[in-house]
Amino acid sequence: MGSSGAPMGAASARRRQAGGTPRAALADLLAGNRRFLSGQPIHGHDVTAAAAAASGDQQPYAVVLGCIDSRVPLEAIFDQTFGAICVIRTGGHVLDSAVRGSIEYVVGQLGVPLVLVLGHERCGAVAATVDALRAGARPAGSLAHLVDEIAPAVLEVGLTDPAVLASAIRQHVRRTVAALRVDDLLAGPVDAGRVAVVGGLYDLATGEVAVIEPG
Numbered sequence: 753m754g755s756s757g758a759p760m761g762a763a764s765a766r767r768r769q770a771g772g773t774p775r776a777a778l779a780d781l782l783a784g785n786r787r788f789l790s791g792q793p794i795h796g797h798d799v800t801a802a803a804a805a806a807s808g809d810q811q812p813y814a815v816v817l818g819c820i821d822s823r824v825p826l827e828a829i830f831d832q833t834f835g836a837i838c839v840i841r842t843g844g845h846v847l848d849s850a851v852r853g854s855i856e857y858v859v860g861q862l863g864v865p866l867v868l869v870l871g872h873e874r875c876g877a878v879a880a881t882v883d884a885l886r887a888g889a890r891p892a893g894s895l896a897h898l899v900d901e902i903a904p905a906v907l908e909v910g911l912t913d914p915a916v917l918a919s920a921i922r923q924h925v926r927r928t929v930a931a932l933r934v935d936d937l938l939a940g941p942v943d944a945g946r947v948a949v950v951g952g953l954y955d956l957a958t959g960e961v962a963v964i965e966p967g
Contacts, residue, residue, distance in 0.1 A: 774948030774967050777814045777866035784831035785961045795833035812838045814866040815858045817845050817928070824872050824954055829961065838864065844877030845869055845928055846901040856937040865947050867932060870961065871925040872954040878921050881906050922964055925951040929965045 787793050815838040816826050826839045838858050840851055858864045880891070881902040890896050905924035909916050929951040933942050941947035948967025955962070 772813070772865065774865045774945075774950075777864075778868070778948070778950055778963070778967065781814055781816075781830045781832075781837075781866075781868065782961065782963070785829060785959075787831045788829050789959050793828075793831040795831055795836075806834075808835075810835060810862060812836055812858070812862060812864055814838070814868060815840065815855055815864050816868045816870055817841075817851065817855065818870040818954075819843065819845050819872055819875060819877065821872060821876065823956055824870070826870070829954060829959060838862075843898045844875055844881075844902050844924065845871060846877070846898050847928060847931060848897070852932075852935060855932065856935065859941060859947055860937060866967075867938070867947065867949045868952055869925055869928045869932070869949070869965075870952045870954055871921050873918070873921065873956050875917075875921050875924075878902055878906070878924060879917055882911070882916055882920065886911055922953060925953060926965050 784793075784795075812835060814836075816830070817840045818824055818826050820841045820843050826841070827833075827837065830837065838854075840854055842848070842851060855867055859867065877898050880895070881899045884891055884899050885903060885906055891899055902920070902924055905927050906916065906920040908927075909919040909923050913919055929949050932938055932949045938947065938949070942949060950963060950967040951965030952961050953964050954960075
């Protein structure tokens, strides 16, 4: 490959080195979040970075499962450039077969050592689940699937809890993490310490990510 290929190879090596272990991968993400908080990100999402990433093999060091909320752009809040992380977003970071298969692929085929489940404050999907349970009315369409998957976290917290929304958001993150840790194709790497599944929470007001379920 021409001269443009060499820098990309070095950049890929640096990325994989930074995230070579679960602990290092999480530290790199949180360092990016601190840069984001400080207003001093180092990665500009411009076309030259996109072209450089396309010129080499894909070597991400983490996969982040988050919510579809438009206020939580995952690459931005972790200050990550093209090729650094794989991102999956569903309402309330709900798992289904496609999400599980995508994470299994990234871990098994790309060697990613970290899976981060990221919830966020004032999550609309969790709020809708609280409302549905209180009303005793299951929503129509596929929205019902989101409610069904989030409902156990809400019920574990209890609908009478004055802080049910905030508490259920955290509990749902923990339940998602627990489900992924025992996934058929992830449990082995997790038990061996090659992969960590970690839970985090994004604060919409401050932009800070806090780890609430360590690996």
